[in-house]
Amino acid sequence: MALIVQKYGGTSVGTVERIQAVADKIKATRDQGHDVVVVVSAMSGETNRLLALAKAIDDQALPAELDVLVSTGEQVTIALLAIALEKIHCPAQSFTGSQVKILTDSAFTKARIENIEVVGLRQTLAAGKVAVVAGFQGVDDQGRITTLGRGGSDTTGVALAAALKADECQIYTDVDGVYTTDPRVVSSARRLSTITFEEMLEMASLGSKVLQIRSVEFAGKYGVPLRVLSSFTEGPGTLITLDQGDVMEKPVISGIAFNREEAKLVVRGVPDVPGAAYRILGPIGEANVEVDVIVQNVGLDKTTDFTFTVHRNEFNKALNILEQVAKDVGAREVLGDDHIAKVSLVGVGMRSHAGVASRMFEALAKDNINIQMISTSEIKISVIIDERYLELAVRSLHAAFDLDKA
């Protein structure tokens, strides 16, 4: 008998019928002899409906009152799910974040969990009931309702699993696991049966939207085994673990992530003196523009070219800042390109394998894809290319690293 935390997102509980289907899944887990704590989101669309009501009154509404408002979304779901469970003779009790209680700081609309009391949940489990917990919400030390921000229900699930020392935290979603790459781009993309937290974090940060990055960090930090499964189909999903097994036996690459939401900026002919990087990136940071990949090379004429990427939405803002900065630092010119894409190979296996980069570059060269920037970390290699070649690059790399083979 294990203790399982299951988390169902908004789409999985989007209608009364789907809530009943979720109840069946939970009962099946109970019938296998496991204790179950369930975390649910608001029914899909509900949070936006509530926020629209608030916005109709004041688009600068008090965050504390917004939390009182939107936290009703999950409260509706826990009650309906508990009713659906009782209906099929699976005893259940609902808990709001406050009832659990999930103590957070007072950063309304983006609160962080500080502590979780598990006594009430353990009593509920001991009484043979399923505990149905509202995700995304908590309560501060003044008893005021808080929310964890968008995607916070995953975090609630993982945090509960950590606090309860659960055997597994299962995140039910509309995909049936983590894939070697996006199946819409590469039809032979394959579901991974396991992936490490490190790899999952890189995949998530690179645009693969299966899980909220914060919940993966949290699960990794507390060593909570995390499993991604589909609410709508049967299957084992993908298990995300600390255990890397024998790295030597690992495939070199676990997956390919990509992102077409970035833009590139180049400041050319920057006098190569100490502090140049700071004088260029300082004003960008002050304007709250986040920078992703940064590359700098020293040229022959005592000047350097300074290249970095930002989110495409902030391209024009960054370009305007740089025009002024270029004058200040005496740079020759500023260039920009908002038609780029980033493709990344991810895998803990590359730590012990040489030649991953050259194999990657070879595959791209064969297709005449020009590499504009390169950036590496211990378990990742990213290249920036013209966005027209994105799909081609992903398909070529998927084949070159044998990702379609189990």
Add this chain to the structure above:
Amino acid sequence: MALIVQKYGGTSVGTVERIQAVADKIKATRDQGHDVVVVVSAMSGETNRLLALAKAIDDQALPAELDVLVSTGEQVTIALLAIALEKIHCPAQSFTGSQVKILTDSAFTKARIENIEVVGLRQTLAAGKVAVVAGFQGVDDQGRITTLGRGGSDTTGVALAAALKADECQIYTDVDGVYTTDPRVVSSARRLSTITFEEMLEMASLGSKVLQIRSVEFAGKYGVPLRVLSSFTEGPGTLITLDQGDVMEKPVISGIAFNREEAKLVVRGVPDVPGAAYRILGPIGEANVEVDVIVQNVGLDKTTDFTFTVHRNEFNKALNILEQVAKDVGAREVLGDDHIAKVSLVGVGMRSHAGVASRMFEALAKDNINIQMISTSEIKISVIIDERYLELAVRSLHAAFDLDKA
């Protein structure tokens, strides 16, 4: 400076625009220098929408989970109203029943208030804020959410006013006060500026739906001055008080209530022996059928006719029970009539005036309206008549007792 509790019902907060109008009314009260605690219901239609979701899953849903579900309705309203108040620079803070806290027993869906903690509300008022409280809900000693049942928001308003020793509890509704009778029946019906709790209780129990009877009882018990006003128009409304002033100067009759939701049952030729009434009404009570007016007369032949009224919805149920009962007690026959109406004169003034009954019967006789049953209390006289004559009777009595004159 006074402390005012204001209660706004579901229609008054039915849209974002109406919530903003309510905020304006509250601010106007604040600007007069008063402290304000506001109690609100769910936006109209919301409670039914939520209950329909539950019913789609299980029409025998657990009461405790229904309370978790429907209590979200008021929680949405308190957040939106607090946002609307802050928008017009009227500082506000919302409170769920649990946050106040309004302690109730654990009779889910029909809980009773046991205690109200006022410390948090007083701190909020002392900080210059309006306290916006969710009506209809509370929390039991296990921290579980409860609701007070339909119409419970009025009760919350009155209970808060009593606990805070407020100067007045204002119930905002869609009518602008209590009338001498229903203005849809008598166009010259007049708004009363004051009415006593006793009279209001009789009016309410007789079908005048301005206030929930439980909240009037509560207000009377704790001596909370209660005022009924319109959310949509200006005006002083009707004040409901303990103070009866000088009864001698009071009008004989304050108002005329009526009810066409009853049905009459007659058991004829019941042997006139001790225990007959019990043997007839016992089975009715056991079947949870509520009985209103009861009349019994002893006849000449050692038998008696036993007549009473029940709600029209329970007419057939009661009739079936009586068919059997009549055999058991040896009664001659059972008759029924579900086309009756009850008309009642109400007024504390009748205590000191003789002849109210005869004046009433005279007025009805002039219009050839036959009286089927008569029932009296200290401040009320009710007659049962054929429902066809209801409007005529009310108009005649309204004129006969000069109710259209201030």
